[in-house]
Amino acid sequence: MERSRVLLEAARIIREQREEIATLETINNGKSIFEARVDIDISWQCLEYYAGLAGSLAGEHIQLPGGSFGYTRREPLGVCAGIGAWNYPFQVACWKAAPALACGNAMVFKPSPFTPLTVVRLAEIFTEAGVPKGLFNVVQGGAATGQFLCHHPDVAKISFTGSVPTGIKIMGMAAKGIKPVTLELGGKSPLIIFSDCALENAVNGALMANFLTQGEVCCNGTRVFVERKILDVFTKEVVKRTQKIKIGDPLLEDTRMGALINRPHLDRVQGFIKQAKEQGAEVLCGGDLYVPDDPKLKNGYYMQPCVLGNCTDDMTCVKEEIFGPVMSILPFDTEEEVVERANNTKFGLAGGVFTRDIQKAHRVVAALKAGMCFINNYNISPVELPFGGYKASGFGRENGRAAMEYYSQLKTVCVEMGDVESVF
Numbered sequence: 001m002e003r004s005r006v007l008l009e010a011a012r013i014i015r016e017q018r019e020e021i022a023t024l025e026t027i028n029n030g031k032s033i034f035e036a037r038v039d040i041d042i043s044w045q046c047l048e049y050y051a052g053l054a055g056s057l058a059g060e061h062i063q064l065p066g067g068s069f070g071y072t073r074r075e076p077l078g079v080c081a082g083i084g085a086w087n088y089p090f091q092v093a094c095w096k097a098a099p100a101l102a103c104g105n106a107m108v109f110k111p112s113p114f115t116p117l118t119v120v121r122l123a124e125i126f127t128e129a130g131v132p133k134g135l136f137n138v139v140q141g142g143a144a145t146g147q148f149l150c151h152h153p154d155v156a157k158i159s160f161t162g163s164v165p166t167g168i169k170i171m172g173m174a175a176k177g178i179k180p181v182t183l184e185l186g187g188k189s190p191l192i193i194f195s196d197c198a199l200e201n202a203v204n205g206a207l208m209a210n211f212l213t214q215g216e217v218c219c220n221g222t223r224v225f226v227e228r229k230i231l232d233v234f235t236k237e238v239v240k241r242t243q244k245i246k247i248g249d250p251l252l253e254d255t256r257m258g259a260l261i262n263r264p265h266l267d268r269v270q271g272f273i274k275q276a277k278e279q280g281a282e283v284l285c286g287g288d289l290y291v292p293d294d295p296k297l298k299n300g301y302y303m304q305p306c307v308l309g310n311c312t313d314d315m316t317c318v319k320e321e322i323f324g325p326v327m328s329i330l331p332f333d334t335e336e337e338v339v340e341r342a343n344n345t346k347f348g349l350a351g352g353v354f355t356r357d358i359q360k361a362h363r364v365v366a367a368l369k370a371g372m373c374f375i376n377n378y379n380i381s382p383v384e385l386p387f388g389g390y391k392a393s394g395f396g397r398e399n400g401r402a403a404m405e406y407y408s409q410l411k412t413v414c415v416e417m418g419d420v421e422s423v424f
């Protein structure tokens with residue numbers, strides 16, 4: 001209950017300072033202030049949710065023969081290292097810190113060197129809310145700092161959010177110390193649009209699945225499979241709506257797409273589009289740099305959101321995570337075919353389906369090999385729901401009751417009520 005009170009107080013401070021933190025996050029990452037506010041809301045909701053769960057940590061009582069019994073205790077792991085990506089800096093830190101602290105652990109958090117700012121604010125808020133000194137700590141740095149944390153003998157668990165190649169290294173380092181890991185890695189998720197969908201919702205869903213945070217979202221549904229019967233009408237509408245997305249100064253109220261994280265990443269995203277064209281895809285809209293009128297933004301890393309048509313499953317843009325505002329549209333004819341193609345990927349983070357046929361919806365998501373599936377929506381984040389991947393997208397879960405499992409360990413106590421029957 002004490003942990004709960006402190007987390008609730010931290011959530012209250014975040015709510016109170018929402019505008020200031022959102023502004024800092026926009027400066028930190030480049031995403032629009034409109035979206036940053038949503039991220040901050042999801043963050044305080046996460047703290048409130050785990051505040052609610054903190055007092056419910058409990059074991060079981062198990063009756064044994066002769067009046068003996070056993071019981072289990074759910075105990076903290078110790079010092080947990082959190083290593084974050086740059087796309088949701090404040091939110092990722094809250095998704096890790098809230099369950100870690102609720103379960104009685106300490107955390108040392110390392111943000112991405114590209115987004116060092118807001119997690120420091122989080123640490124200050126925790127202190128202000130009454131988190132004891134040293135219980136939540138921030139260290140800045142890049143790969144070397146991350147490696148140091150993973151190898152440190154006092155670190156009991158590593159919770160990592162980032163790319164698959166780094167995830168592989170983290171798992172290797174954790175293996176050396178037999179440390180449990182949570183890996184929240186990348187994806188190339190399918191979004192399946194059946195012809196019996198509510199078209200406007202499906203178009204909205206496809207935009208939500210591809211263009212939040214400049215497309216730099218792990219669970220994005222970037223392979224948009226569209227039933228051939230509605231391919232033309234769906235594509236036309238998606239392109240029309242994509243062209244209307246307001247790009248520019250992320251601190252302006254009406255901006256909906258800000259700047260990508262840095263120049264090398266922008267070049268990489270555009271490299272994927274160039275390669276897609278060479279492989280036969282058609283750029284239906286966007287893909288070029290966007291240069292705002294404001295002279296002080298001229299050198300910003302802005303690009304026009306891109307929709308690719310004429311795509312096939314073997315193209316690089318369809319197989320690899322681009323992590324930018326690039327949607328690939330792929331036609332399909334049957335449910336069986338689309339499920340097989342949707343699952344034909346090394347990743348398994350998310351998936352989505354739009355249809356009015358509720359049986360088909362449940363049948364298809366049951367067949368998808370992905371950890372987070374959406375029916376008739378995409379990329380919403382209720383903190384009550386566990387989030388995490390299958391296959392190369394990682395394992396372990398954040399959010400929901402499930403995350404408590406990943407920040408605690410079970411101790412079993414066996415209690416003898418009779419005499420010891422020795423075999424010797």
Ligand SMILES: NC(=O)c1ccc[n+]([C@@H]2O[C@H](COP(=O)([O-])OP(=O)(O)OC[C@H]3O[C@@H](n4cnc5c(N)ncnc54)[C@H](O)[C@@H]3O)[C@@H](O)[C@H]2O)c1
Nearest residue numbers: 084085086111112142143146147162163166184185186218
């Ligand atoms: N599944 C999820 O919840 C989720 C959420 C956000 C981002 N992501 C993924 O993150 C990737 C983009 O983020 P990124 O570019 O910051 O990823 P990244 O793997 O380059 O870096 C992630 C973090 O790991 C650190 N790091 C890098 N090398 C390390 C090493 N050898 N040892 C220890 N730490 C190291 C970085 O400094 C950073 O803090 C994408 O693939 C995206 O899909 C996944």
Ligand SMILES: C[N+](C)(C)CCCC=O
Nearest residue numbers: 088217218219379380381
């Ligand atoms: C809040 N979203 C949009 C579901 C993103 C979760 C974190 C992944 O990058």
